[in-house]
Amino acid sequence: MPATDRLSQSLTRHGLRQTAVRRAVLQVLAESPYALSGGEMEPLLPPDTDRITLYRTLKSFEESGLIHRVIDTSDVVRYAACSIECSADAHFDNHVHFKCTNCLHIYCLNQVTIPAVTLPAKFEALTRDYLLGGVCRECQPA
Amino acid sequence: MPATDRLSQSLTRHGLRQTAVRRAVLQVLAESPYALSGGEMEPLLPPDTDRITLYRTLKSFEESGLIHRVIDTSDVVRYAACSIECSADAHFDNHVHFKCTNCLHIYCLNQVTIPAVTLPAKFEALTRDYLLGGVCRECQPA
């Protein structure tokens, strides 16, 4: 199955309409090995893509479970494509994220699940995010 | 020992000069049960506190290990006072954070340490951040 068909199917499956911008944004995210902010996506999208439409696209993607926000200590929101099929109701992205102190990229470590913790009384956790900082594979000294 | 003296000592111990703004900012953070952004601190500070000075204060506090950034999926930077004495060189805040989906406050769970994970080859972690999402103690239904 061609890649474009897969993108279209993803949109349909999440109840989203087919548009050129949406397919382009989804493709950029699906092809990126690391999480991207809106500003970082812009140069990767077709030249005249509207900035506001981009932000609205990211919002609806997030709401429909197509992408997820990645936690960070920085001041911008970054997104990554959900690795397995999440929905608006349930996110199954319980993997660890890794931020490289050198290249600043944030990778999804899909094979590493977030370990549970025991909480104090009367705190109940529904979601968990885990971010590691260090030097990534690409930036390791040879 | 009075609270103001303790604040002054904290500043001195981290090699920071005594100023009215710094004592005020440190006090606000020390007294807050949850992490605060710059914008959230403003109304809690003396009326004419300069916004730019506030941001610069937060920056120098962070650099000297007096406060730490709290990870979040949002687009603002939030800070919390370091619970134990960290320095510019070493941060010892390996505790879990908890964000309430109802009141949106982020709490430091100082008693819960972040569990370690096993990483893929060639990834090396130096820092770890763990954020839980759920309903906090205050927002639990009775």
Place this chain on the structure above:
DNA sequence: AATTAATATGCAATGTTGTTGCATTTAAAC
């Protein structure tokens, strides 16, 4: 294939968060 209704888009304007440069003031060392 045309019609229609709901949704997505693109523009203008605006808001929020955070930063930089520079002149002035102040803390603390002497």
Place this chain on the structure above:
DNA sequence: GTTTAAATGCAACAACATTGCATATTAATT
């Protein structure tokens, strides 16, 4: 008290993100 390095406050600016509204487009219906 004098000195000096650092902090402050103002103006201007930059990046990120949102809102309202008119227009264009999708996809369902005939």
